[in-house]
Amino acid sequence: MKKKSLGLLLTALLVAVLAGCSAESNDKVKLAYVAWDSEIASTNVVKEVLESKLGVNVEMLQVDAGPMWAGVADGSADAMVAAWLPGTHASYLEKYGNDIEDLGVNLNGTKVGLAVPAYMNIQSIEDLKSAETGAELDHKIIGIEPGAGIMTTTEKAIESYGLGDYTLVESSSAAMAQELQKAYNNNKPIVVTGWTPHWMFANMDLRYLEDPKNVYGGDEQIHTMVRKGLKDDMPKVYKFLDQFEWTPEDMAEVMVQIQGGKSPEEAAKAWVESNPDKVATWTAGIE
The missing domain is CATH 3.40.190.10 (Periplasmic binding protein-like II)
Known part of the structure; x- marks a missing residue:
């Protein structure tokens, strides 16, 4: 009887161990x-x-x-x-x-900031204040989903750099990239909320606008x-x-x-x- 009880106990323990091992896989x-x-x-x-x-x-x-x-x-x-x-x-x-x-x-x-095609003749966020540049861009910054951290930071950048006549356009990551690709293919001016790594930097010649006020922070x-x-x-x-x-x-x-x-x-x-x-x-x- 003792041997039988011991065998049952060992079997029960083995089942418990196996169940414990497999539970995580089944979760x-x-x-x-x-x-x-x-x-x-x-x-x-x-x-x-x-x-x-x-x-x-x-x-x-x-x-x-x-x-x-x-x-x-x-x-x-x-x-x-x-x-x-x-x-x-x-x-x-x-x-x-x-x-x-x-x-x-x-x-x-990684890095975040405002990005533009390299063919655009602007280097800094400060340059967005130019009346000519603002008109070319229709005073729009193409953004992504509302509530994203980069959108909150861009709102701060608009205030810090005195870009009150600009609209931060809410969209999505995919929609922003599509707008950028469309403008790039047609050599049109555009500024977007950008981050690295992202495929758009591999597929297009882009650059970040300088951020002298360091609103977006470093890497x-x-x-x-x-x-x-x-x-x-x-x-x-x-x-x-x-x-x-x-x-x-x-x-x-x-x-x-x-x-x-x-x-x-x-x-x-x-x-x-x-x-x-x-x-x-x-x-x-x-x-």
Whole structure:
């Protein structure tokens, strides 16, 4: 009887261990992201690695920047790899930072500001005050989604540089890029809210306008943020996200493929398959 009881106990323990090992794979990881070309690229790559290498189910939640931060803070999303700091998302970090775990930088060398085609004869945001330049641009700055950090900063730039006769046009990341490409193809003047990395800098000869008042700040980084408790609930997902780090050149490869006609999923899969060594560093030590 003792042997039988011991055998049943060991069997029960084995079942419990196996259940614990497989539970994380069966759980669904919710990744929040904003519909910027850069974050579509990064989030799809993260999804591809989680699913193809770690066997984890992933749900992607496309939202605006505010709800993205709020979702991770309140636990309705598990993670994001799209926190632009220290400047662009500073207000969200101040509001939600105590309720989120920052896993650190996943990409260095980002930049935000106002961008123009290189053929335009202006160098600085100050130059936008020229009556001639204002007329050429119809006193419009083409922006992206309302509520995005770069839109808030651009509103401050309009005030700081005395550009009160300009309108910051709300649209979307995709619509802004389309307007820019259309103007570029026709050699027309245009100024847009820009950021790097972005495929538009690879496909067009653009430059940032100088920002002597430093409204947009210097170079930024993109951070990975996760909900509190993820480390205990999904340790291998947490470890992978903690180890995820790549370069602007890596991200640009994915963005250019998407802009060239591949779906985000196809581009992410192709990049992951072409970069096994880098992916291996992200999954190192995960069983």
